[in-house]
Amino acid sequence: MARDSQGTRRRILEAATAEFAERGIAGARVDRIAASAGCNKSLLYTYFGNKDRLFETIFDSLVAEMVTATPIDTTDLACYAGRLFDRYCTHPEVVRLALWDRLERDGQGMRVAGIVAAETAKAEALARAQDGGAVSALLSPADLLAAITLVTSLWPLMQAHDDSPSPARLAEMRTAVTAIVSRLTDPGPTR
Amino acid sequence: MARDSQGTRRRILEAATAEFAERGIAGARVDRIAASAGCNKSLLYTYFGNKDRLFETIFDSLVAEMVTATPIDTTDLACYAGRLFDRYCTHPEVVRLALWDRLERDGQGMRVAGIVAAETAKAEALARAQDGGAVSALLSPADLLAAITLVTSLWPLMQAHDDSPSPARLAEMRTAVTAIVSRLTDPGPTR
DNA sequence: GGCACTCAACCAACCAGTTAGTAAGCTCGG
């Protein structure tokens, strides 16, 4: 086996992502991550310092990418919600990581500069759309954003039983989510 | 100090509730629970078997009570949502326990008979209200129930920073939540 | 005395993090 520090780093990150998403920080086992990455435990320490910093590294890169990946479309928020929903469905581990972060680290991972900036930008875009009358002013921009995030990211988790949902069930859920966002953002009949 | 097994039991349950809500199952420490309950660790085992069963005991009684405590009012679902929101605000530990259950036990705590029955009854009540035209049929009864649960229970958690929200902020959040539910359930102009 | 209850001390397993060492590639003078 050739030596490949970048590849090993990546394998560790992948293994740790799966382990942390599955079991959280307290429940994750460093030995299990190392075994799953096919390398020695101490490598993990030379590369990433310790368990907490490993989680931080994963969280910052994964979640920050997630938040910035889907640009907001204030002209069709239901469609935007649908795309968010799809992303969260194809990356369920990110949702779980974010929940672990909330529960185990009081959400400190969500307070890094990049994420805060992206959220602020989205809220401002929503505020402009509301001023222009294209979006209902029922909720404040921040509240509307929170509602969309809540519904798109956590809907599958709330429904989940032991088995993962069928494609048909997934499509139903997606329809419900977009219907909710559509209803929330509809500006009503134009004057 | 007089002997009082019932009191000790209760103190253990209270301490364990706080510990589990704060740190989850994997993060909770049995010694800390015992110390906080002011009793010996072994008592905890004679009364509750082990750590997991202690969590189960707490979860089943607390969450089941929570789900059944606020009866659904299909004639004013926004108000119902407001009451749910209040309950979840005054009992944030229950929300956290439910999240830990989802993440660490794949939500098995939510699948006990009592909770499932209560949810089914609420969905049926919603279905009747929709048939009668009092509630929008935008969403299926189960989806509408899921949306209400999601928004009322997790809204404060998603907003939470290190410090707990001020009463004024809490009132704002409550208004947003009831506005969302109101918008989602509004049957529209009567024919 | 018997019984329900209480506790300090203990144990084996586990776990995050460390250490001391090995070996694969790279470099550079010859």
Add this chain to the structure above:
DNA sequence: CCGAGCTTACTAACTGGTTGGTTGAGTGCC
């Protein structure tokens, strides 16, 4: 082309401390 010397990637084995769970010796009420 070569091989001594150095750097980098990696590892087995260990350490100090923690953790869930047990046990056996009390303690006080009937």
